[in-house]
Amino acid sequence: MYPAVELLRASVSRYSITGLYQGAVGGLNYRRLVEQDALPTVVANTLMWVIAVVGVTVVISLVLAQLLDASFPGRRVVRWAVIVPWAASLIITAKLFVWVYDYYFGALNHVLTALRLAEPVDWLGNDATVMGAMIAVGVFVSLPFTTYVLLAGLATIPGDVYEAARLDGASAWQTYRSVTLPLLGPALLVATVLNLIYVFNSFPIVWTLNDRNPGFGHDTMVTYMYKVAFKSALRDVGLAAAVGVLNLVLVLLAVVVYLRTVRWQDAQA
Amino acid sequence: MALRRPLVALLSLAACLALVSSGCSRGDANTLKVVIADYSKDHTKPFWQSLAADYTKRTGVKVDLQVIDWNSIDQQVTTMIQNNQPPDVLNLNSFSSYARDGLLYAADEVLSPQTRGDFLPAFAQGGEFRGVLYGLPILASARAFFFNKQLFAQAGVEAPPRTWNQLVTAAARIRDSGPGMIGYALPLGPEEAQAEWSIWMWNNGGDWKKGDRWTINSEQNVQTLQFLADLANRHRVTQVNPGKTNRTDGAFQLFKDGKVGMVIGFSPLAAQLDAEGKVDYGVTAMPTNEREAVTLGVQDYLMAFKKKTNREAVRQFLELYYQPDNITRWIAAEGFLPVTKAGVDRLSANAKLRPYLEVLPKARLAPTSDPVWDKVKLDVQQNIGLAVQPGGNPRQVLDGLQQRATAAAEERR
Numbered sequence: 001m002y003p004a005v006e007l008l009r010a011s012v013s014r015y016s017i018t019g020l021y022q023g024a025v026g027g028l029n030y031r032r033l034v035e036q037d038a039l040p041t042v043v044a045n046t047l048m049w050v051i052a053v054v055g056v057t058v059v060i061s062l063v064l065a066q067l068l069d070a071s072f073p074g075r076r077v078v079r080w081a082v083i084v085p086w087a088a089s090l091i092i093t094a095k096l097f098v099w100v101y102d103y104y105f106g107a108l109n110h111v112l113t114a115l116r117l118a119e120p121v122d123w124l125g126n127d128a129t130v131m132g133a134m135i136a137v138g139v140f141v142s143l144p145f146t147t148y149v150l151l152a153g154l155a156t157i158p159g160d161v162y163e164a165a166r167l168d169g170a171s172a173w174q175t176y177r178s179v180t181l182p183l184l185g186p187a188l189l190v191a192t193v194l195n196l197i198y199v200f201n202s203f204p205i206v207w208t209l210n211d212r213n214p215g216f217g218h219d220t221m222v223t224y225m226y227k228v229a230f231k232s233a234l235r236d237v238g239l240a241a242a243v244g245v246l247n248l249v250l251v252l253l254a255v256v257v258y259l260r261t262v263r264w265q266d267a268q269a
Numbered sequence: 270m271a272l273r274r275p276l277v278a279l280l281s282l283a284a285c286l287a288l289v290s291s292g293c294s295r296g297d298a299n300t301l302k303v304v305i306a307d308y309s310k311d312h313t314k315p316f317w318q319s320l321a322a323d324y325t326k327r328t329g330v331k332v333d334l335q336v337i338d339w340n341s342i343d344q345q346v347t348t349m350i351q352n353n354q355p356p357d358v359l360n361l362n363s364f365s366s367y368a369r370d371g372l373l374y375a376a377d378e379v380l381s382p383q384t385r386g387d388f389l390p391a392f393a394q395g396g397e398f399r400g401v402l403y404g405l406p407i408l409a410s411a412r413a414f415f416f417n418k419q420l421f422a423q424a425g426v427e428a429p430p431r432t433w434n435q436l437v438t439a440a441a442r443i444r445d446s447g448p449g450m451i452g453y454a455l456p457l458g459p460e461e462a463q464a465e466w467s468i469w470m471w472n473n474g475g476d477w478k479k480g481d482r483w484t485i486n487s488e489q490n491v492q493t494l495q496f497l498a499d500l501a502n503r504h505r506v507t508q509v510n511p512g513k514t515n516r517t518d519g520a521f522q523l524f525k526d527g528k529v530g531m532v533i534g535f536s537p538l539a540a541q542l543d544a545e546g547k548v549d550y551g552v553t554a555m556p557t558n559e560r561e562a563v564t565l566g567v568q569d570y571l572m573a574f575k576k577k578t579n580r581e582a583v584r585q586f587l588e589l590y591y592q593p594d595n596i597t598r599w600i601a602a603e604g605f606l607p608v609t610k611a612g613v614d615r616l617s618a619n620a621k622l623r624p625y626l627e628v629l630p631k632a633r634l635a636p637t638s639d640p641v642w643d644k645v646k647l648d649v650q651q652n653i654g655l656a657v658q659p660g661g662n663p664r665q666v667l668d669g670l671q672q673r674a675t676a677a678a679e680e681r682r
Contacts, residue, residue: 010351015335017366017643019347048608103509104523125510212458213515214654231343232646236353258607 003095004248010241017235029242038216038224046200046220048131053138054197057146058192062184064143065150066176086144092222094208098124103211124209130218134209138199145198146191150249154180189262191253200251221247282420300580302333303357304349306569307340308408308535312602322587329583355574357583363569364396364404374573376402379584383515384591387609392568395634404570404637405587406608408660409627410598411632412468412565414556415534418549419526424530429553433472433496436556440506443530452506453527454495457654461516463646466653467565467635468495468533472557477636477645479631481659482675487647501657512654512661521631523550536604536625544622544629552624564634568608641677648673 011029014022023241034040068079085093091166100107101123109120123133157180165175181188204222216224229240288289303321307313314336321332335356337345349355367373375525376385376396385393388406392432396404416429421439424446430436440452458466470476473496475489482492501507508529514520524532525541528546533555542548554562571590573583585663590596593611600607600616606625632635649672656666 014370015351016370017640018370019350020372021351022371098518104528105526122509122513125513211460212514212515212519214457214459214462214651226344227651230347233644233649233650233677235644235647237347 005269007241007244007248010238011087011245013238013241015237025238029236029239032239033242033246038219042216042219042221042224044220045131046250049135049138049206049220050196050199052135053142054192055194056135056139057142057195057199058188060139061143061146061150061191064147065154066180068151069146069154082147083144084120085141088140090202090204092143094137094205097133098209101133112256124212127217130213131209134206134218135167137205137209138202141205142199143196146195149191150184150187150202153184157183189259193258196258198255199245199250273645278441278510282450283513295376299335300331301358301579301586302335302354303358303586304335304337304342304346305360305667307336307338308603308605312599316599316657317429320590320595324586325354328582328585330585332582332632353577357574357576358586359572359574360407360569361572362567363400363637363643363646364572365638367572367574368401368403369640369663372574373403374575374580374583377404379573379580380591381588387530387591387611388607389610389613389630391566391632391634392608392631395504395637396570397638400639407569407571408603408605409566409568409608409629410535410537410605411567411629412464412533412555413552413624413628414531415524415538416531416551416553418525418551420446420527420530424450426530429531429551430556431554431562433558434557437500437504437506440500440530441504443504444506449528450521451508451529452531453500453524454532454551454655455500455507455511456514456516456520457497458515458519459650459654461650462653463635464565464567465516465533466494466649467633468555469497471563471565472555472559474559477642479564480641483641483645483678485672485674486590486664486671490667491664494653494667498657498661498663502659504537510655510674517547524550533650536606537668540604541620554628560579561631564628566629566632566634568637579639590592639678641674645670645674645675 012024012027014028016022024080064082068075099105103120103122103125106123108123112118113120121129122128129172146245161179161183162175165179165217170178200220201222202220203222203226204216205224206220210218210223216227219227221243225240225243227235229237288513301324303317305313305317317334317336319321319336320412321493325331334653335345346356346359355380359367364373381532385402388396392406396402396406398404402434414429416498420443421427421429424439424442425437426442430439436453436641440454443598444450444452456462461513473489473493476484477489478484497511501511508514508520508523520529520532521534521538521541524531524534524538525545534552539550539552542550555564557563571587591609593609593615596609597607597612597615601619605615606622606629613626617626626675652670655661656663657667
């Protein structure tokens with residue numbers, strides 16, 4: 001709890017650009033935060049980033065988990081391969097993708113132009129593509145954890161319920177919809193909530209892939225906080241701490257809303 | 270920052286932003302905390318480690334040496350000061366905000382008159398805040414205009430351009446000489462945009478300030494930024510999205526790959542080009558609209574932080590660094606330029622440094638003595654690139670910068 005208390009304290013303080021404490025200012029930083037022109041853009045980016053990464057990750061992970069749960073030759077190797085993006089450092093992964101996406105040297109443009117699919121695209125410099133490019137990497141690094149949580153969930157479903165479904169003459173899709181998915185509920189809940197928090201707070205991917213872009217046009221709340229503190233003309237740790245407190249509130253809010261929605265659906269069912 | 274567990278990530282981000290400890294600063298006379306920026310993996314740490322060892326042997330004072338990369342040094346130093354654990358000696362590219370906050374020793378308190386008198390006058394002046402020297406020059410660099418001789422020959426451009434018009438013509442010829450060729454690589458992304466911008470601005474007769482007044486949105490400057498936007502969008506002689514290209518992994522990388530006719534570089538780029546041996550390049554003065562070409566000199570600083578009991582220890586450490594043998598050995602190894610008269614004498618024999626040493630006395634510095642500059646620099650880095658994007662508005666971008674600089678200056682009064 002100590003860091004949270006300190007964060008709160010910093011958010012009601014004023015600091016010089018050097019980091020020197022200059023006294024308490026009450027709610028001033030929060031008032032200034034609300035007045036920042038960039039805030040609506042950054043909040044919208046964050047929503048987009050979190051919803052897209054978590055949503056796509058969960059859908060793909062459901063498929064992947066199902067595949068990895070089936071037995072096939074070489075399953076062990078594939079299971080290990082899925083872990084790789086998780087084991088690599090996020091910064092290294094992000095830097096790797098900077099080169100994959102590069103306009104002049106990048107593998108992606110090489111492939112696209114070699115196959116005559118498209119003209120080269122400046123994936124990280126083009127305002128229309130940079131968020132999508134970041135989301136793709138976000139999904140890539142979130143898959144392993146999510147897949148394994150769901151895989152563990154699948155392993156807890158007893159075999160006899162499938163047998164019962166088969167005896168009742170359920171099709172594969174019916175079985176999945178009415179047996180697997182409901183029983184996977186708890187694992188799905190855990191995977192989604194943890195991803196929600198984790199993706200919201202994810203710093204390295206957005207920071208690294210977006211470092212060439214001026215302004216705050218593609219920042220999420222977490223990179224915005226860092227820029228406010230150290231990399232923009234604001235250079236203000238007090239204001240950044242206010243962003244930090246807002247972040248905490250937003251994450252808690254998102255989790256509560258999600259849990260309530262899920263429980264509400266349970267109640268309906 | 271590669272944090273996987275969300276809670277840990279949250280808490281440590283919070284911690285890195287928010288630790289404010291109370292109580293007095295820990296000025297322990299038996300340990301000197303020295304924070305140095307990492308100029309190169311090969312030379313920075315070894316040099317300072319050996320200097321620290323030498324210092325400890327002479328004085329018995331231990332050195333807590335921290336070599337920190339440029340990307341995170343601002344953040345780490347801010348956190349140290351916030352936590353009331355400032356360094357004793359700090360190396361950084363800005364100093365005046367620290368001087369304004371009253372954190373630093375003046376040069377007279379920690380340097381002998383001889384050492385102080387040996388600084389080149391322009392650099393000593395660049396380290397002054399309200400007429401007092403606080404930012405001790407540690408090393409310098411000067412930008413120069415690099416061109417690819419082979420691409421020039423292929424495109425039939427005989428000599429490097431002297432004027433902006435010649436630059437446009439030469440760049441267009443190079444672009445047309447083959448597929449994927451780039452006339453001029455323009456990095457106006459956040460990494461170092463203020464340096465690129467300074468040079469173009471000065472070579473069109475503009476400046477950051479006139480007297481005490483900021484003049485970022487002067488007519489000359491609007492014209493200059495429009496020219497840069499035209500290079501990208503009308504003449505189309507730059508790389509794609511120059512407002513979103515950084516220097517190191519963007520413009521320099523393209524030049525090193527032989528795709529670019531011209532780029533503004535400095536001596537470390539020359540060292541990399543020599544090591545790779547792939548590009549046959551020349552180094553010359555900037556193309557200019559003025560009577561005489563102007564280049565940018567950059568100096569970095571050493572600062573001594575005031576604490577109750579550290580003055581003598583700091584003084585001895587600084588004197589040791591400024592011994593001509595030590596400072597020159599390091600500057601030569603890093604490929605930078607001297608800031609002392611003794612250093613110029615010793616390095617003038619070095620043929621590779623000659624083009625830079627020649628322009629050094631005439632190089633102009635950014636207005637680092639003004640604490641407002643520390644904000645203006647970040648503002649320019651974060652915003653000037655927007656002006657050269659398709660549909661960008663140079664005047665509007667400069668008006669914004671001017672307005673925020675003026676507001677910051679008023680706040681100081």
